[in-house]
Amino acid sequence: MKKWLLPMFMIVVLVLAACGNKEDNSKKEDEGANESSSADTITYQSETGPIEVPANPKRVVVLSSFVGDLLQLGVNVVGIDSWAADNPNFKDAIKDAVVVENTDIEKIIELDPDLIIGLNGIENADKLAEIAPTVLFTYGKVDYLQQFIEIGKVVNKEDEATKWVADFKERAAKAGSEIKAKIGEDATVTVAEMFNKQMYVYGDNWGRGTEILYQEMGLNMAEKVKEDALKPGYFAISTEVLNEYAGDYVIFSTFNGEETSIENAGWYKDLDAVKNGHLFKVNGNAFYFNDPITLEYQLKFFKEKFLQ
Template identity: 60%
Template sequence: MKKRLIPILLLLVLIVSACSSKVENNAESEKKEEIPETITYQSENGPIEVPADPQRVVVLSSFAGNVMALGVNLVGVDSWSKMNPRWQEKLENVEEVTDEDLEKIIELNPDLIIGLSNIKNVDKLQEIAPTVTFTYGKVDYLTQHLEIGKLLNKEKEAKKWIEDFKKRAQETGEEIRAKIGEDATVSVIENFDKQLYVFGDNWGRGTEILYQEMKLKMPEKVKEMALEPGYFALSPEVLPEFAGDYLIISKNPDTDNSFQETDTYKNIPAVKNNRVFAVNAKEFYFNDPLTLEYQLEFFKKAFLEE
């Protein structure tokens, strides 16, 4: 009898052991599934582990349009993005935050934070979620979008858009130059906080498209004063020296634009020849894909359908 019991007991022990092992393996598998996958992004400050599929991104400066263009969910954005009239619907349920709203950001439970290199509290933000910053102008505007694509694990999508956009912008540039002449000049100015600015070729407001892709010319005075720093502050009195044959005015509706009522402005050839195109500055500030697409369509209509 005892001899018969031993094999049965051994069999029971093996069954129980196998079941326990299966339960442990299942628990281990479930545990692995709960851990979100990460990728290593080579940031300008060194490698950083970030989510492979970010779901709750906070953008503290400049890059909200890049993130939205790549179909990644935002939970917090900067005030400049929030005030863009064209993004009101997209950002309706997204909180406005700054680099000092640490408690508010914690409540948003982000899995990734993005901003410019001059934001404050980077060390504290890194304790909340992986935080990646970029120095504005360190790379060109399209490479910047590619970097955002790499960060969000969407490099292929970013690269595809870049190639397509460059092609369309350059083709439009050829059409515009054929119409207005190869030597025609274009200036981009903006009135911000009671100060006039003229822009180079890499400071948003459509400058990247006009000068880099379309190869339109900027006046010599603009090239001399604004090309290297990106922008140059000027008084209304000297505006004629910086005005091209065509004038793009980035107008902030909340700012005093009375310079346009002066004789100095009215006597500028571009104004007298009805070659001034006004845009809403709040829609035109940035150089992300959403804004660039809007700028390209605007320039098509302004130059080719006038």
């Protein structure tokens, strides 16, 4: 090769190399952009199949009883159900949230959610899914603690949820041992509620502190409650027969200022638990759910009342 051709040859090589590097860099930038885009979402394996949801949701609408689960995980909730709105445990965290129902399609669109969570079987589920990724759960399909972990999976915080569950179970079991040592291994506890002038007793998985008392603490359910309420979760009774369902201790919740009229009723005064000072009154709105925030409130209440 002639010497004058060498510089020209080297120039061509350098130019081609530079072009190649530029193409490689452009390709890497494009790939990086794709990776960033895919990292913005995760896939949650829902009951009905995989759903692509935000990896870090910023505006969540909750159409069911899962508000406390999301608040515990530090997720911003912009839409809530009416029951959550009345829970004093959530008051500060939901002050800017809007109460919505699954039928409030236009209202939900205005909230501009990036994730919607609710219960299976609700009306307009298809329309909701057009607004934002929508994850629906069947109530009771998994136990209440696994439900929190499932919510954690949806919002990409499974580890945080799992750690809380392990810690909660340990603390609740310890409190249960202390309570049984105080009230006796054979003592029975009944969870009762007056709502809209109807009396109910509850099994071991229907909120109101039942999961803690029976599942985690291992306290005993009154036999008649076990017969009628354990399988369905709750059982409606007349006030006159409450004493037949009442255990040695009663957790009694009321709503809407019913407490005064109840305390003056003959059936209430005749309760053995009332006579023995073993009936503990609670705010129904604060005790209604079984999310982590409510569970913490319930656990603190039980420790204070049973161990005082």
